[in-house]
Amino acid sequence: MKSIWGGSREDRDDDGSARNSLQDERDSAPPSEHTRLLPNRVDSTAYLSPDDPAVSPYNLRSIRFTRYLTICFSLIAFVWWIVLLVSTFVTPPGFHIRGSGFFPFGYASLALANLLFTLLFFIVPAKAVRIASFVIASLLLVDAILIISVHQIRYEEGWVGMASVLWALVMSISTLATDRLVEWGKYEEEERLTGRAETRRSVGEWVAVLLSTISMIILAVVVFLMTCTLFLRALDAGLAAPGKMYWVDGDKYRLHVYCHGNDTDSKLPTVLIEGGEGSVEGGLWDFANNAVENGSISRYCFVDRPGFAWSDTAPSPLSAGMAVEAVDEALARAGEDGPWVLMSAGIGSIYSRILSSRHGQDIKGLLLIDPLHEESLNDIGASGRGFILWLRGIISPLGLSQIPGAVFKGRTKDDRIWGRSAYQTGKYIFAKLQENLVAETLSKRDVASSRAIQAQDVPLTLVSSGVKIREDSRWEEKQRDLTHLTHKLRHWDIVNDAPHQVWETQEGRDIIEKRLRQLVHG
Structure with missing residues (x-):
């Protein structure tokens, strides 16, 4: 007897048996992240455990794409960092900086460190990290304005310095957006797969949050000191040469x-x-x-x-x-x-x-x-003397001696120039x-x-x-x-x-x- 659906009952029974056997094979196979995520569990009562490895923001294409993009940014930042490092010893064509060159190298190092910390603690978003990233981005914006608006600093740093500070600014904004996006993805996947957003953290996650927060606070302090040194340079630019x-x-x-x-x-x-x-x-x-x-x-x-x-x-x-x-x-x-x-x-x-x-x-x-x-x-x-000079140059943008000298010892423009x-x-x-x-x-x-x-x-x-x-x-x-x-x-x-x-x-x-x-x- 044919069914109104265009096939005999025996045929439909055979198809149902095949589907059931396929489902049995799937159920008996070892679970994996991909197989367990196929069903739509939004309306299901069979939620996963919050500790299940399948509960991960990496399930979202946007999160995976963001991670790949951060890796690409890190590679670009590393190449730029190498070029500026080499230019300290042998200046490539077009990379001559009439200042010291240590400020652009500092911004390149900052951008690279920011990206590496983002990759290292990618899966563990934290509010403290986002606050520190916002502070870093704000200070870098001030630095960019100073470098571009003060003629003497713009002249000394050239296009290399301006590109370096703008690159560091964009990467800090990227870090802020990435951390917020990962937090959203984590929330979405926990809601979908476990029924609620997870509020507790493991010991490993707390350690990661602590380390990432300390790292970003250190970077924020570094940028703050560089900003103070730039302000001193802006003041010194007002001292005209006698000749x-x-x-x-x-x-x-x-x-x-x-x-x-x-x-x-x-x-x-x-x-x-x-x-x-x-x-x-x-x-x-x-x-x-x-x-x-x-x-x-x-x-x-x-x-x-x-x-x-x-x-x-x-x-x-x-x-x-x-x-x-x-x-x-x-x-x-x-x-x-x-x-x-x-x-x-x-x-x-x-x-x-x-x-x-x-x-x-x-x-x-x-x-x-x-x-x-x-x-x-x-x-x-x-060589030992050269290495010490190089280290002194690397930390010179922090103004560890110039800032206290100006604030507490009354050092003037003449003293610094x-x-x-x-x-x-x-x-x-x-x-x-x-x-x-x-x-x-x-x-x-x-x-x-x-x-x-x-x-x-x-x-x-x-x-x-x-x-x-x-x-x-x-x-x-x-x-x-x-x-x-x-x-x-x-x-x-x-x-x-x-x-x-x-x-x-x-x-x-x-x-x-x-x-x-x-x-x-x-």
């Missing part, structure tokens, strides 16, 4: 040139000052002004090396010879062509010697104040790191070449630190060797009680000014 800025090296960056005294029509040579471990403004500037007032010299100039005071940083690597070329170009653009008496201190003598060897008859005298010998470049280029706090800035640390990276190779080769071609008729005077000589017997040997740079050694003075910065004592200042007067006036 003029000139583009060098194919207009890649600018150097600060300052001259003071009589016009260049004077028959007396101009004193060209090169700073030592710090900028000229932080040491010899005041001495030079007094020398002009006393009539010992008629005019002086100085050029801040790349990364010092108002000068921009140069692309890496930067050897002493490359820095001298940039200084020479800045002087030429400023219309300063000598003749010169070169006065330098410490490591600045390396740069003065290279400049002297390249200018021949334009150099009317060399005054070296406790100069660094080329063999000491091995200490400057020590060229004064007693300048060594804490990212630009200064980056310049010293560049010095370290090539000291034993490119810079040592440059100074060795300069010694070979140095004009031997240039009058030479050395003023050495007696304290330094007593502390290190090798220092005296090296000072003595430097007296043979030319055949016209005029004087070698050892100031008994003077430190490495000889001009910090009255006796040292008097001797330096006396010897400088003799070289300038012939």
